Structure formats: C-alpha cells, structure tokens
Amino acid sequence: MFSESPIKRRKSTRIHVGNVPIGDGAPIAVQSMTNTPTTDVEATVAQIKRIEGVGGEIVRVSVPTMDAAEAFKLIKQQVNVPLVADIHFDYRIALKVAEYGADCLRINPGNIGNLERVRAVVDSAKDKNIPIRIGVNGGSLEKDLQEKYGEPTPEALVESAMRHVDILDSLNFDQFKVSVKASDVFLAVGAYRLLATKIDQPLHLGITEAGGLRAGAVKSSVGLGMLLAEGIGDTIRISLAADPVEEIKVGFDILKSLRIRSRGINFIACPSCSRQEFDVIGTVNALEQRLEDVLTPMDVSIIGCVVNGPGEAEVSDLGLTGARNMSGFYLDGQRQKERLPNDDLVSQLETRIRAKASILDSNNKINVKDVS
Numbered sequence: 001m002f003s004e005s006p007i008k009r010r011k012s013t014r015i016h017v018g019n020v021p022i023g024d025g026a027p028i029a030v031q032s033m034t035n036t037p038t039t040d041v042e043a044t045v046a047q048i049k050r051i052e053g054v055g056g057e058i059v060r061v062s063v064p065t066m067d068a069a070e071a072f073k074l075i076k077q078q079v080n081v082p083l084v085a086d087i088h089f090d091y092r093i094a095l096k097v098a099e100y101g102a103d104c105l106r107i108n109p110g111n112i113g114n115l116e117r118v119r120a121v122v123d124s125a126k127d128k129n130i131p132i133r134i135g136v137n138g139g140s141l142e143k144d145l146q147e148k149y150g151e152p153t154p155e156a157l158v159e160s161a162m163r164h165v166d167i168l169d170s171l172n173f174d175q176f177k178v179s180v181k182a183s184d185v186f187l188a189v190g191a192y193r194l195l196a197t198k199i200d201q202p203l204h205l206g207i208t209e210a211g212g213l214r215a216g217a218v219k220s221s222v223g224l225g226m227l228l229a230e231g232i233g234d235t236i237r238i239s240l241a242a243d244p245v246e247e248i249k250v251g252f253d254i255l256k257s258l259r260i261r262s263r264g265i266n267f268i269a270c271p272s273c274s275r276q277e278f279d280v281i282g283t284v285n286a287l288e289q290r291l292e293d294v295l296t297p298m299d300v301s302i303i304g305c306v307v308n309g310p311g312e313a314e315v316s317d318l319g320l321t322g323a324r325n326m327s328g329f330y331l332d333g334q335r336q337k338e339r340l341p342n343d344d345l346v347s348q349l350e351t352r353i354r355a356k357a358s359i360l361d362s363n364n365k366i367n368v369k370d371v372s
C-alpha cells in the first residue's frame with residue numbers, strides 16, 4: 001500500500017555502471033565499498049557477495065597498487081555486481097583495471113599528473129565505454145583552496161570538483177558522476193546543492209566518515225535526507241565504520257523512508273508500552289531478521305494494542321493489532337476473522353507475510369518497486 005513519493009528529481013544526464021543506470025530518472029542506486037585487503041581475493045569476493053546478497057547494486061573496491069590491480073582482475077571474474085575501481089594517483093593502475101573489466105573508475109583527473117596521463121585514462125574509459133567518478137572530499141582539499149577559503153566550505157569543495165570536471169570537459173568526456181563529500185552534514189549538503197546548479201551529470205551522495213553504525217546512520221539519514229527530499233542525488237553510499245552490509249541496509253532504509261524506493265518490508269511498529277498485549281519489540285526484531293531475504297515491497301504493521309493498531313493495519317498490506325491472548329489480524333486493510341495466538345506470533349506472521357509477498361510478486365511480476 002504505497003503512496004507515491006512527492007519528490008521531484010533533479011534532471012541529469014545518464015551514465016551506466018555496468019548494467020546499472022545512474023541519473024536521468026533511474027532508480028537511485030545503493031552502493032557500498034569493500035574493506036578487506038583487495039589482494040585477499042577470497043575474502044574480497046566473499047564480502048562483495050554478501051553486499052550483493054542484501055541488495056547492493058554497485059560495489060567499490062580500492063586498488064592502491066599493481067598487485068591489487070592483479071587481484072581486481074580475479075575478483076571481477078568471480079562476481080556479478082558492477083565494480084568501481086578506486087584509484088588515487090597512479091594512472092597506470094587505472095589503465096590496468098579498465099583492461100581488467102572495471103565498470104567505473106573512481107579517479108580525480110586533477111590528481112593524475114600531466115594532461116597526457118589524463119588523456120590516456122580518458123581514452124581508455126572511452127574505449128571500454130565505462131564512466132568515471134570524480135570524488136572530492138572535504139578532508140583532502142587542495143592546499144591552495146584551503147588557503148583561499150580558510151577552511152573547507154561548500155564553495156571550496158565545488159571549486160575543487162569543477163577543476164576535475166573542466167579537465168574532462170576539455171577532453172570531450174561527459175560520462176561521469178561527481179561526489180563532494182564531507183563529514184559535516186551542513187558542509188556536504190551545501191556543497192551538493194551548489195554543485196547541482198553547476199553540472200548536468202549525476203551526483204553520487206555521501207556523508208563521508210559518518211561514524212559507527214548508529215551515529216553514522218543517523219548522520220547520513222539527516223544529510224542525505226535533506227538532499228534527496230530536494231530531488232538531489234542519483235546514487236548513494238552510506239559510509240559507516242561497520243560491516244558494509246549495514247551500509248546497504250541503511251541506504252535502502254533512507255530511500256524507503258522517503259518513498260523513493262521500496263525494497264523489502266516496511267515495518268510499522270509501535271515503541272510499545274504497558275498497554276502492549278504481546279512483546280512488540282521482540283516480535284519485530286525476530287521478524288526483521290527472519291524476513292531479510294524478502295525483497296517484495298510491502299507495509300506490515302505490528303502494533304501492541306487497539307489504541308493505534310486498527311488505524312495502522314487498515315493502511316498496511318498486513319497488520320497485527322494486539323489483544324489479550326489472540327491478536328487481531330488484517331490483510332489488505334481488512335480485519336480477518338482469524339486471530340493469531342500471542343504465544344506463536346513470529347512463526348504465524350512469518351508464514352502469512354511470505355504468502356502475501358508471493359501473491360504481490362506474482363501480481364506485479366516484479367519484486368522491487370522503484371519510484372523515480
């Protein structure tokens with residue numbers, strides 16, 4: 001039971017990272033980055049598969065050395081999800097990974113060295129038909145910009161980004177996306193807002209080094225929420241000091257909150273209080289875990305008593321309203337005759353949610369709803 005998002009997306013050009021479209025109204029792609037040593041092929045492949053397993057659509061892998069480039073080749077052969085190779089200065093690494101099948105190069109043209117090197121990288125990207133991501137970061141702003149602005153400001157970040165953009169423009173290369181990340185929410189938001197007025201290319205959003213799981217998720221939600229609500233942003237990465245799998249989950253939860261994308265179950269649950277007729281928190285946590293594999297977009301309300309239960313259940317695909325011993329059960333907003341025993345709610349609900357998900361899947365012939 002989804003209402004459409006009122007958000008009007010900023011118009012942009014489109015690029016493709018592998019088979020994933022970015023920009024020009026494409027669904028906002030959720031990505032993450034590996035944190036294993038890239039030279040440990042087995043561990044990196046395993047992590048990429050875990051990221052993909054929870055819905056990650058693009059994975060970035062850092063390639064700091066030529067050894068890592070050789071490992072990247074082997075990794076690429078063993079995974080399906082598109083890979084962005086993250087390179088900082090060495091243009092030869094960029095040429096290597098392009099040859100090895102990278103789906104996007106994250107490299108700042110202004111950091112590569114002379115124009116001939118930049119031209120070699122751009123020619124290779126053109127030849128392989130892969131895009132580039134320009135990534136500016138508040139923590140590594142050029143010295144002269146730090147001096148000019150005194151501190152990282154939105155204008156400084158955007159000026160830095162535009163230097164790289166101008167280089168690509170001068171080489172007639174327009175297949176790129178840009179990020180202007182900062183760990184401060186207002187700095188990042190200001191920079192993205194300004195950048196959105198200057199270029200037509202897609203924007204990759206992120207609050208960099210956001211922090212650990214809880215604080216980082218909150219900071220990212222606030223920052224990206226402000227931008228996404230304004231229609232700014234075409235792909236997102238949540239930077240957490242945590243398992244990359246969590247980055248994907250948080251990313252989709254942000255998009256779900258704004259009704260930009262709906263993937264998996266949207267649980268509506270009350271915080272519970274002494275009126276609860278069953279253990280709301282335990283039930284919701286258990287269901288979230290058991291149903292992680294369900295990608296079907298659906299609203300499920302789990303409410304502890306009749307104060308708010310019926311109202312939420314009536315606008316959910318499936319709802320539970322706490323009552324003594326046997327709780328009220330709703331399907332498609334309709335109260336059912338059947339009641340569910342409070343001492344077996346998790347299993348009973350899991351069965352019914354899975355059944356509803358497969359009906360929705362067969363009706364829609366899709367299992368992910370993207371509002372764009």
Ligand code: SF4
Binds near residue numbers: 270304306308
């Ligand atoms: S819905 Fe009922 S149980 Fe849940 S918080 Fe409100 S009053 Fe408490």
